Amino acid sequence: MKKAIVLAIVLLSACKQGAWVSVDGSRLTESDVEKEMPDQYKRLKEEYNSQMRDLLEQVAVKKMMQKAAKEKGVDEETYARQISEKAPEPTEKQIADFYEQIKKTGQTDGQSLAQLHSRIAMHLKQEGGREAMQNEISELKKKYNYTYDFSRTKVETAGNPERGNASAKVTVVEFSDFECPYCIRVQPTLQKLREKYNGKIRWVFKDFPLNFHPHAMDMHIGSKCVYRVNKDHYWEFFDKMFAQDRSADILTKEGTAKLAASLGTDMNKYKACTEDPAVAAEIKDSIKQGEAVGVSGTPAFFINGRMLSGAQPMAAFEEVIQQEL
Secondary structure, three states: OHHHHHHHHHHHHHHHOOOOEEEOOEEEOHHHHHHHOHHHHHHHHHHHHHHHHHHHHHHHHHHHHHHHHHHHOOOHHHHHHHHHOOOOOOOHHHHHHHHHHHHHOOOOOOOOHHHHHHHHHHHHHHHHHHHHHHHHHHHHHHHOOOOOOOOOOOOOOOOOOEEEOOOOOEEEEEEEOOOOHHHHHHHHHHHHHHHHOOOOEEEEEEEOOOOOOOOHHHHHHHHHHHHHHOHHHHHHHHHHHOOOOOOHHHHOHHHHHHHHHHOOOOHHHHHHHHOOHHHHHHHHHHHHHHHHOOOOOOOEEEEOOEEEEOOOOHHHHHHHHHHHO
């Protein structure tokens, strides 16, 4: 995926410089690519725009960090370290809770909490440091009057589960994976966002099961079938699938079906749905749509077409939503 994006940037850069090829004396340019290969060209442009937004953001952050560090009388590296050190040490409960999460998704390789304790503690400390950095960047953007004018990435939302105000000014599209531990961890933040901006945002979910998660596709097929058969209870099903304390059997077809049944789903229709190859094809199409707009991992979000990648802290979402409002 990254190679494709780099290639996209190189190709578009070449086109901007007037690149061309000639066949039998007839010159072919970017306009011919757009005409002859419209789908590939559109995907190329989307990937380029997404990467360019990220690069512009990185340059802006670097400039603000340099400015703030100078004002504080320290170098940029020291300033960044001071910010990260603000993150508190993880508690024993946080370490144990994280261990239970990854254990349920089969990522402990049979190792005990004691064996993984130091690695988990280091990971959570680093996560805390990244959150502290994001909060600092949000404050710097306010201080230095950060503004933007980004092109928007169009994300297809028709036919996907959504909640919130259908006519809201802000639409958040979430690409997520039910087996992804980071997708689980960010859900409480997303719930707080929906509560805080109740009536002001529309929330759309798109399936993006990762191929290295062995149970993810079956979980998403079950989810899609609940949406088809028992739409009124879909979001209750969704929240239970992503619950912090969900049972380990959720990772099995039987566990997902059991949850669906507990919500009153017609299981004959549900079973027929899960066996329908069109359902898996629909999920694969959702993955292709995500990849086309720059999604390479989960969770990933598009807020009115502006991409926000990863299990970001509340402040990162609020910053974009407030700007959009």
